[in-house]
Amino acid sequence: MAEPKELLTSGKEDLLETTDIVQDWVITNLFSLDRLIQYGLAIMGLVVAFYISQWVRKRFQAPVEGKHLLLRQLLYRLLRxxxxxxILVLWTRLAMFVYHELKIPYVIxxxxxxxxxxxxxIRLVSAFITNPTxxxxxxxxxxxxxxxxxxxxxxKITDWLESIKLGSDKDAFTLYDVVxxxxxxxxxxxxxxxxxxxIERSLYNNPNLSVSTQALLGKVSKFMLLMLAFLIGLNMVGVDLTTFAFFGGAVGIGIGLGLxxxxxxxxxxxxxxxxxSIKPGDTIVVGxxxxxxxxxSARYVSMITRDGTEHLIPNDELINNQVENWSYSDINVRLRIPVGVHYNTDVKKAMALCIEAAAETPRVLKHPGPVCLLKGFGDNSVDLEQRIWxxxxxxGCANVKSAVMLRIWEKFHEHGIEIPYPQRDLHVRSVDEAVVKQFVSSNVAVGD
Structure with missing residues (x-):
């Protein structure tokens, strides 16, 4: 059995030998003359790339106006x-070409x-992907x-993926094909x-196209590009697109039922x-x-109400159901405000005051101007109707109605025009004498 002193001496010798091996490897593979030269070239490339990129950033600032603004902004952003x-890629490629011609290894x-x-x-992809995840x-x-x-x-991983085959021998494809x-x-x-x-952003910035035309061209272009991208992606990896013809019937049934x-x-x-019939910016009434x-959208229409709620209405509901479009052919909308006055009122004066009050309200149009009509004789009042555009x-419609009615209220008070309370006339056809006598006797008792 070896003595502890001999074991310690042997361990030191093994450690020194391992250290020498590591040192030789580091000197040979990391700090040899050709590696040091490549390190120097890499550092020079970093410095050159840094200064040229700084010049590019200053030279190609994002434009704020001019022709083809969107395309120029995208190009300048990518350059920056x-x-x-x-530049670092071009520098290293040039160095690799020189090393290749000299037949010198260029691992670094x-x-x-x-x-x-x-x-x-990564920088190219991140320029277009807004989702951080x-x-x-x-x-x-x-x-x-x-x-x-x-x-x-x-x-090695590629070869391993290609070795895993899926399907029958005749129509087999590898896991690498799937990935x-x-x-x-x-x-x-x-x-x-x-x-x-x-394309959609460029269409929306084109003043020569209507809003509906911009939306139509944008959706059609997106649909066509997606279909083309799917087919090109499959064709690039060698997938025979004619095989999709066998699934035409199944796809058709799936579309007819599930989609x-x-x-x-x-x-x-x-x-x-x-x-x-409906375009962005229109004011519509649905349900x-x-x-x-x-x-x-391709599936729904987004409608924002006055209370800030956004309703996503399926497109086929707008086709099959009745829809009011307040701005389809004309953006002007007429509003009706009912007004009642006392029967002792000077009706012509009250109508003139209603028109005057509406004309003094800011949002009410002058052309066509407000009018006031006598609509009928009610049970308690003479019924007028103030119409404004x-x-x-x-x-908002309720707020402009409120403003007009408040002004009418103020003018009626200034000119002494009364808005009547509901009135009821009570006609007594018969009275029970016993009930009357009891009522009188009870009142006399209370008075005593």
């Missing part, structure tokens, strides 16, 4: 975000190039792929949505946009509620 990593430059390219991709997920995925490529495991097709479709769908949003309401709303939305149309019903 991508200038640093792209290749690693930095992969990291810079991943950084550029999705943006972080995409960034994590890109960094993970870059790390696997740098460590040399990406090709790559999913990522490809997701990328193209995201690109289609981003492009569709840019009937969805497609009904989609078609109804296109009809609403094409016939321009006893009135409000302003805020948005026309407003051009902004979405700003």
């Amino acid at each position: 975000r991508l200038s640093f990593p792209l 430059m290749n690693t930095i190039n992969d990291l810079a390219f991943a950084w550029a991709m 999705v943006s972080r997920s995409v960034a994590t995925l890109i960094w993970g792929i870059a790390a696997l490529d740098i460590l040399g495991y990406l090709s 790559s097709s999913s990522l490809s479709v997701a990328a193209f769908v995201w690109l289609a949505l981003t492009t569709a949003n840019l 009937q309401k969805v497609f009904s709303n989609l078609i109804a939305g296109i009809i609403l946009l094409m016939d321009k 006893g509620r009135y409000g302003r149309v805020n948005l026309l 407003v051009s902004d019903p979405m700003n």
